[in-house]
Amino acid sequence: MPDKVFKEWDGWGRELRRLREEANLSQLQLAHRLPFQNGLISGFERATRKPKREHAVALDGALSTGDVLERLWLEVTNTREIPADWRDFVRLERQAVEIREYQMVLMPGLLQTREYAHAVLRNHRKWDSDRNVTELAKTRSERLSQIRKETLLWFVIDEVMVRRVVGSREVLKEQLDHLLHLLNNHRIRVTLIPEYAPQHPGLSGSFRIMNLSDGRIVGLAEYWGGQNVVTGAQVNQLLSIFSGLQAEALSPIASYEYIKKTREALA
Structure with missing residues (x-):
């Protein structure tokens, strides 16, 4: 059975993939810079796992993106209760x-x-x-x-x-x-x-x-x-x-x- 996709996180996952590829890093290479597993990054990019704010902050640090992923994370979470x-x-x-x-x-x-x-x-x-x-x-x-x-x-x-x-x-x-x-x-x-x-x-x-x-x-x-x-x-x-x-x-x-x-x- 395929993993459930959380549609509200699809855009966040695509942005993570774009930033990772822009940095010329594989998922495994990025995982080596982070305190969590490679499989979690794959789940984030496919929107089958929901990131926490600390994940967004850590990824911003590892990819040197400032606070791009954290700000996008805030946008998604602030929008979840909107019809x-x-x-x-x-x-x-x-x-x-x-x-x-x-x-x-x-x-x-x-x-x-x-x-x-x-x-x-x-x-x-x-x-x-x-x-x-x-x-x-x-x-x-x-x-x-x-x-x-x-x-x-x-x-x-x-x-x-x-x-x-x-x-x-x-x-x-x-x-x-x-x-x-x-x-x-x-x-x-x-x-x-x-x-x-x-x-x-x-x-x-x-x-x-x-x-x-x-x-x-x-x-x-x-x-x-x-x-x-x-x-x-x-x-x-x-x-x-x-x-x-x-x-x-x-x-x-x-x-x-x-x-x-x-x-x-x-x-």
Whole structure:
């Protein structure tokens, strides 16, 4: 019977193999530098064995990789409790050095408070238990804290969602307070598309574009129930649409003032 493969560790194992081969070492040669057996390395690379953090640290030391494998280990373990249909884009988020996102219906997930996220998910996922919705809302509201501190975040959103009540007026007030607080961070920018925008180029749906730390650019186009990952020419199209959205949007300062005035009107 073949060994069970732990799919969540497949990428980690492939990265270990790549680093080992880049160092011109066989599994046996690498094992001689480590306090564990050759068979364990083989299991890691085939994702039939789950590494512990101390394994990642030891391998980084033996391969002189800095902390590459440890950081990847942390990414995998931090993602294990995230629902399967969220995992791919959350992993990409954590590798991103820049994220650009357009949302036409709701506040971007990265900017949502736990209460706002709970209201959105409770309204949408009628089949889920209250416990599952609470856990999903917690996971969504914590995503921003999991992103690299230096990652640049650019959001374009439709003006109407600043006024749209989700859950209750109190939830919206708290969400706008949170948004205004986030906009004091120099790495986060939000601009609004005015309600009157006859040349609005984004009416086909929400999407995001992520520049990853390895130089790749990946797009995620939303649809009901998930997101499609797009690359190549389609990413260029998303970049073009995002530029058009920025051209139609208010300036960051004007957007901030509009959000502030909307919040004050709710008091």
